[in-house]
Amino acid sequence: MTAIAAAAALAAGAVATDDALAQARITGTITANHGDSLTVRGSAGDTPVSLTPATEIRGTSGVLGVRGEEHPASDLIPGLIVDIDIVPGAPVLTAEKVTFKNSDLRTAEQISAGLVGTEGRVAENTARIDNFGTLTSAGRTSVYFNVGSAALSDEGRRSLDDIAAQAKALNTPFRLAVVGRADPTGNAEANRRLSERRAQAVTDYLMHNAGVTPEKFIPTASLGEAPIANDPDPPRTDAEARRVTVTIGVTPR
Missing domain, CATH: 3.30.1330.60 (OmpA-like domain)
Incomplete structure (x- = not known):
């Protein structure tokens, strides 16, 4: 099942x-970062999305989210809510741009800190x-x-x-x-x-x-x-x- x-x-x-493959944008929560790809959980379930060196990763701040700063892929941690723009026409779902709120990153980091030392039990x-x-x-x-x-x-x-x-x-x-x-x-x-x-x-x-x-x-x-x-x-x-x-x-x- x-x-x-x-x-x-x-x-x-x-x-x-499950219409994620047809969407130009995917919104959801990261459940895993595999280095060259993410698993993002949204309304359609878990969706794998590839990352490339050209993928733009930005955190936004402010009420309107207009202030942004670049982030490394290592900041795409489980628990972070993201919007992902997909590369048009790519043979697999590939992230062109990943954006998130910096406040959500801080929250995800707090969640991650609470899991330190419990990975084995969680697994x-x-x-x-x-x-x-x-x-x-x-x-x-x-x-x-x-x-x-x-x-x-x-x-x-x-x-x-x-x-x-x-x-x-x-x-x-x-x-x-x-x-x-x-x-x-x-x-x-x-x-x-x-x-x-x-x-x-x-x-x-x-x-x-x-x-x-x-x-x-x-x-x-x-x-x-x-x-x-x-x-x-x-x-x-x-x-x-x-x-x-x-x-x-x-x-x-």
């Missing part, structure tokens, strides 16, 4: 269309739960949004703090499945993009504010308004549909 399918199974979600835990098909739910919460908005409310932040604390308190490895949704009003494609932004907002908060490290996430599913077969928790109103569900997945004992 694929990672995205696992998210669907855990949170009554569906697989988002062991990841290996134990890499078979996504065996994960079962150990807890779930839903975060609700205003019409047309992907901004987290204070109540939503508290819910995410609670689910993160619940997951980290478990005496077993876990993964989090994040599934974004939207109500059925308006354009279907716009709703899918809105559900993607909501899922990303939740994932960003869990990583940067609630202390959940990047390898704990199954790639998100962004459903928009799409109905789900055999949904155990179908939205009964438009307000209930404007949500992101976070499910804790663990291996059954």
Whole structure:
């Protein structure tokens, strides 16, 4: 079972269309830097992107992000949120330009510092739960949004703090499945993009504010308004549909 399918199974979600190859820009979180390539996790799952000596790498500052400075490829660390412009017509996905916020780099460095000395344990835990098909739910919460908005409310932040604390308190490895949704009003494609932004907002908060490290996430599913077969928790109103569900997945004992 694929990672995205696992998210669907855990949170009554569906697989988002993998259209990363057709995009001129990829936005997501770096999960691995292999030196000459990155693995970037976005709404379409994990995407490998090649780096070359010509790849421009810039960190931006300021409200508008107009101030920029060059960075080495070594600064492209796991946990960093990036925008990647793809080289047109390249035979494989190749980064022409990688940009990120300098504030996000500082956050990713703090996350990385917290992982020092734990790489072996992280690898062991990841290996134990890499078979996504065996994960079962150990807890779930839903975060609700205003019409047309992907901004987290204070109540939503508290819910995410609670689910993160619940997951980290478990005496077993876990993964989090994040599934974004939207109500059925308006354009279907716009709703899918809105559900993607909501899922990303939740994932960003869990990583940067609630202390959940990047390898704990199954790639998100962004459903928009799409109905789900055999949904155990179908939205009964438009307000209930404007949500992101976070499910804790663990291996059954």
